[in-house]
Amino acid sequence: MFELKFRKYPVAPAIALAVGTFFSGAVPGHAQQLKIGFIAPLSGTVAVTGKQGLDGFNLFLDMNGGKLGGVPATVVAKDDQAKPDLGLQAANELIERDKVDVMVGPFFSSVIMAAYKPITNAKIPMIGPVGGPSIIAGKQCSPYYFSTSWQNEEPHEAMGQYLQDKGLKRVYILAPNYLAGKETLNGFKRRFKGEIAGEVYTPLNQLDFAAEIAQIRQVKPEAVYVFYPGGFAINFVKQYAQSGVSKDIPLYSASSIDDTTLTAIGDAASGTFQTASYHRDLDNPANKRFREAFVKKFGYEPSFYSAYSYDAAQLLDAAIKQVGGKVADRPALIAALEQANFNSVRGNFKFNHNHFPIQDFYRLEVVEKDGKVEQVSREVVLRDKSDAYAHECKMAKP
Template sequence: MKFKLRTLLATAASVCVLASAQAQSPAPIKIGFMAELSGPQGVLGQDQYDGFMMVVERNGGKLGGTPVQVLREDSQLKPEVAVQLAQKLIEKEKVSIITGITFSNVMMAVHKPITDKEVFLIGSNGGPAPIAGAQCSPYQFIVSWQNDMQSEVVGKYAADKGYKRVVALAPNYQAGKDYIAGFKRFYKGELVDEVYTPLNQQDFSAELTQLAASKPDAVFVFYPGGLGVNFVRQYQQAGLMGKIPLLSTGTNDGSTLPAIKDAALGAISGSFWGPDFNNPASKKFVEDFEKKFNRIPSQYAAQSYDAALLLDSAIAKVKGNVANKKEFMAALKAADFSSVRGNFRFNNNNFPVQDMPVFEVAKDAKGRVSMKMVAIPLRNHQDAYHQLCALK
């Protein structure tokens, strides 16, 4: 009888311990990751995903000490598809956070459906002007940049170089318009022409013929992903590289240079970060990324890596309780993490305040085509729309 009693007591104790352990083990935080993961622009979304998952995998599937489940979705560069995916992630999967978002037309489509549901939107690429200004939300935290910032620094560089006549080209969608607007804001010379090409246009021979005829002092372009590969190759083949300086944003970087290679040498690009940054966080990121993927990381990977670091810090601050939205919002706003770019803080509109350098496409110490920082024309730079945002 005593033996049976001891057995029953031991079994009951084991059940209690197991139940206690299960009660203490938090349910995974569901995070929706949405980006362009197919087609010519798929390399951008893949780099975002790779950068984000580096942090998750390094932490053993956790962020902030809490298990996370990352649900990966391809928005296919189709705003209507992205809206459906956002609804699925929110209503069916019950995600607390959505991150990624590559293109600005997709961001404009999903921003309101996500933030109106009080789901946290941690953007790691697209930063269109409207959501930095009057359409801002306390549930948005854009870790990359406001679109204009990357071209504003190129406009300042062009002004500093004394270029008098410039032609600008970009795809005909929100980001293209933002980038050219940003360039014009800081460039003080004559903009001879601004050309908006269809978003899916791959052949730029007509535009390049017109460029050669107009003979500007420089050309400014924004062509991301596969568009940039095609444009720069065709620019070089037309004999314009080295003849008319090519200034760019989101065109020559780690996502496109493996395909463009030497054809881009000498081109100038504006960005928030480059692989030659010398701070500890950036050096570790580059080292780990190259070891894992055997390639130089792009800015898309870097800013998504920062997005994961931001979530890692904020989730730790609330001890995994992201349901306490007020506290989680404050933890995100604090941005208490070591960014690959060095200095980082959120402005009132939850867009970054940060230094903006320019880079030249050049060979690195290993003989690879990469980015070399040549100047920092804008320091502690704020976007042009933050005063239109009602957030404080």
């Protein structure tokens, strides 16, 4: 298990900023130091997602003197490699050995599900900065789990709605064969009422999509919709453009083409469309402050992984401040987290009763500008959207 333990602020290792030290002799009920567990993929095919999330979280700490809610904080980051067994191991180590006060992550749904019960059963607040399985938003919701991103199906519902409103009749859809892949396409189908010309789930280790693209060419749908994260998106979009099919059959996606993948995809992404609840060009003061600070510190543009992790830090900061640093008072801390009393980088944001956001979703487009491709936001597709599983959540008291 790859693990990062951080030294006292303001030392800043390349992969993440570490702040504070842990002190076990705090005044009862009032934390003099905080310990934050951060579980994410920090190596492997999707390592960029974990790194960008960790950068976003630590940026907020850097901007606030290494404190959350006025209390010095330490981050212990563990690499789950997007593997459930490693995520479970990381969660247990952070609970039993490191005795963290709060968990942030994991990022991938299969890993979230592996770590979810151990963390919430230990009554440790758990903030998911990327995605969330439907069962957690619904029947297995917990007072200790909060999402600062979305329930898995939501960005895909937004594109399903857009293509439905656009009047398309036949769409071919693809995703990886794992929990989030299946949920994302469920979300798309919830809103798109036309014909699904093909529904394909590819193995998690598949990076060659020639056979699937050949099938698309043969079926001749009006459009193709995909969910492929990280390196999978890079390969699929490049291969799709190189095949020539994109000239006749446009490509739509969500959580696939973004600032973690666009540079590597390059011109192949031009003319594609996406849906998301955040983009770095959103015009609000919180986002402008975040983006400027992020680029200045790290030298690259933030993605939604960075933004939602930054919001996770903002959420913790506001809640810990509200309870006067008394993180051991779990009912008070949960109540403070529920209020979400901070300015999200996405603008419109509040929690539903199941601790998932109510927020807007935007249509994005990749265009050519000044000799390079750039993703830009175009319009609101769904406004004040809540997830489809909130009604199944009977939230218990902490």
